[in-house]
Amino acid sequence: MNLAFIGIGDMGSEMVPHLVSQDYQVTIWDRDTEKLKQDKLKKSNVNLATSLKNAVANADIVITSVMSDDVLNLHLGSKNHSGIIDFLKKGAILIITSTLDPQKIMEIQEHMPSETYLLDAPMIGGVKYARNAKLEFIVGGPHTIADKVASILSVMGTFNYVGKIGNGAKLKLITNDTIMAAEAGIRETLDLSDAYGIDYQTTLDLLQKGPLKPVVVRALDKTNPRPLADSLADVDELVGATKKLIDLPIVKSAQNRLKKAVNVKPQAEFIDITNKSTALKQFRDS
DSSP states (O other): OEEEEEOOSTTHHHHHHHHHHTTOEEEEEOSSGGGGGOGGGOOTTEEEOSSHHHHHTTOSEEEEOOOGGGHHHHHHOOSSSOOGGGTOOTTOEEEEOSOOOHHHHHHHHHHOOTTOEEEEOOEESOHHHHHTTOEEEEEBSOHHHHHHHHHHHHTTEEEEEOSSTTHHHHHHHHHHHHHHHHHHHHHHHHHHHHHHTOOHHHHHHHHTTSTTHHHHHHHTOTTSOOBHHHHHHHHHHHHHHHTTTOOOHHHHHHHHHHHHHHHHOTTOBGGGGGSGGGSOHHHHOO
């Protein structure tokens, strides 16, 4: 079985080695060719594709892991270049793991070639979870097709089948609603600490004595890196996907606070929500 993995970023670069360790033959591709040169990817059963076509054309299964803003362009192409769907062979299965507006999944589904199959399989868990093969895949699509890839996705984490195509994307947004509110809530809590003149460590220590402990521990975990801009991109996708469906005032507030943090420090990592570098201006300058 030939696998193609498209998108060798922070997540993909940690996921591919698990497939390789199980002796799958994996062809990898990324627009940034430097990402293909990482030492952990230099294995005999890893092939470096020279083009998207080269990566996809002979693959039985294509797994993609890219930021949500890039999904439609990568999969459907544009006037200037072809997309993944243009190269899929008969019988191929395409698995999209990005956090995504369900409408984008349905748009890709509408353009899939005949006798090819689409699964939406967004992931719960960050880089640390990918590294440790502890991701949670939320898989939507035809049950018979999902069954064919269950053993492959299980190499990288836990396989959770959730029904028809699009359900994976919907459930990832549902879980992100709470996650994003909690993440931004830490930053707002520390804003209040600033206003009261309380040091951050005391506040964070006390938060870890209550039900928010897992959220704080994750925020402070240096082994689970994530650009804060990626969190903002996820909350932007959530707000955009639901704007005609339901009003989500809490997550909109989270979006606003994360945006302020990223505007202050564009290269911020997720852990920066717990320090002064993303504080409100009046406290950051004090």
